[in-house]
Amino acid sequence: MIPLASLQRTAEELMAKAAIEIPDDYLAGLRRAADAEKGELSAFVIRAMLENYEAAKHDRRAMCGDTGVPRWYVKFGNEARVEGGPVALEAALRRATANATRNVPLRPNRVHPLWRTDHDNNCGIGAPEIEYAFHPDADWIDLITVHKGGLFGTDYRMLFPADGLDGIKRFYLDTLIQFGKRGLACQPAIVGIGLGGSKDICSVLGKQAACLRVVGDRNPDPRIAAIEEEFIELGNAIGMGAMGFVGSSMVIDCHIEVGYCHTGGMPMSVHMFCLSSRRACARIFADGTAEFRTDPMWFTDYMRRSTVEWRAPAAAAAE
Ligand code: SF4
Structure with a gap:
């Protein structure tokens, strides 16, 4: 059973990583673009952004003043169990979002659409978004946060x-x-x-x-x-x-x-x-240990499965 405290600790760490450290794959892509870009202003912007990422990592500060809208993607292994169940997991992700907003810090961007009410923690009705998916034959949970700008x-x-x-x-x-x-x-x-x-x-x-x-x-x-x-x-x-x-x-x-x-x-x-392509991911195992990575590995063969295991009724009747 995955301890809730480990899950929340990992979630808070992920929030900081996403806000501060640009993922390696995007960084490599941007470096390639910098090498190829002939437009003067465009090349200047890319070089400035590359320096900005370094400064953010060095100072442990958010890479952009607009820290976007934090959201969560959760992939459950079919055999995974969390202390307190999925409701406790969801509460931990909301708490981690609020804590990270204060501690990283993140800009508290989330407001009520009409009254502009701001809880100062990026949590509110429907916020942060949490999407769920599943994976067969596994007892881990993958947590992915994206701070979409x-x-x-x-x-x-x-x-x-x-x-x-x-x-x-x-x-x-x-x-x-x-x-x-x-x-x-x-x-x-x-x-x-x-x-x-x-x-x-x-x-x-x-x-x-x-x-x-x-x-x-x-x-x-x-x-x-x-x-x-x-x-x-x-x-x-x-x-x-x-x-x-x-x-x-x-x-x-x-x-x-x-x-x-x-x-x-x-x-x-x-x-x-x-x-600011901000994402961070970790796999949390049954003993509460976490493995961090930058590839969400979201789209698996299982996620893209095309149809059901099914045979036409005529074929079944012929047996
Ligand atoms: S679009 Fe992205 S890089 Fe631009 S201000 Fe928004 S979060 Fe920052």
Whole structure:
């Protein structure tokens, strides 16, 4: 049984790591972009950000003044048990968020949408978001925190199946140009695209694609992987670089996740994981020990399973 105290301690450590230490995969991607960028202002921004990450790590301070909106992803091994059960786990994650807001510190960004009430701790109705998933044959729990920035860097459109790949490309490019021109999310970014699902799941998939896959990771479907690679090139060919300045470094990586959708539509969402691509992960074992890593390992074969173990009734009747 995983002790609750270990879980909360690990959660607080994760909150600090996410806010302060840029993940290695994004850092390596940004260094490659810095080497390739020819646009003067764009290259200047990237170099300044690389220095900023170093300073944040050295001073143990948040890498951006806007510390985003902390959220949690929890993956339960099927055999995992937590002291106090899932309700206690959820309370521990909310407490860890509030404690980290005070101790890291994080900016208390969360307010009531109408009354702007601020509890000064990033907790409120529906905040922080906590998403759950499961994994077979395991007794650990994976905790992942993402401090998503880029407040306006998200868009959604319902396409028709006949729009095809050209329609997907058009919406992708329209979105990048709008985001770049209007400064809606600090680039270079990891772009996540959700294709399919219902409207809500399409958005969930796109955000997870942006935040929960590491730079360089490709979708296991080779046809989708090829689109991801094409989209990185396309996104970096629109003439905009870091922060929308002239250049060629808008996109550090592009990840696409799909979900089955209604036959009449093709929902699509686009999400930017901004210059502060903040995520931190740990696996907590039954004895309470934690292993920290930077790869969320969220999209497993199990997470992407396609259908049920099922045989057509005719085949079953023939036996
Ligand atoms: S978009 Fe990202 S890098 Fe830009 S201000 Fe917001 S959190 Fe900071």
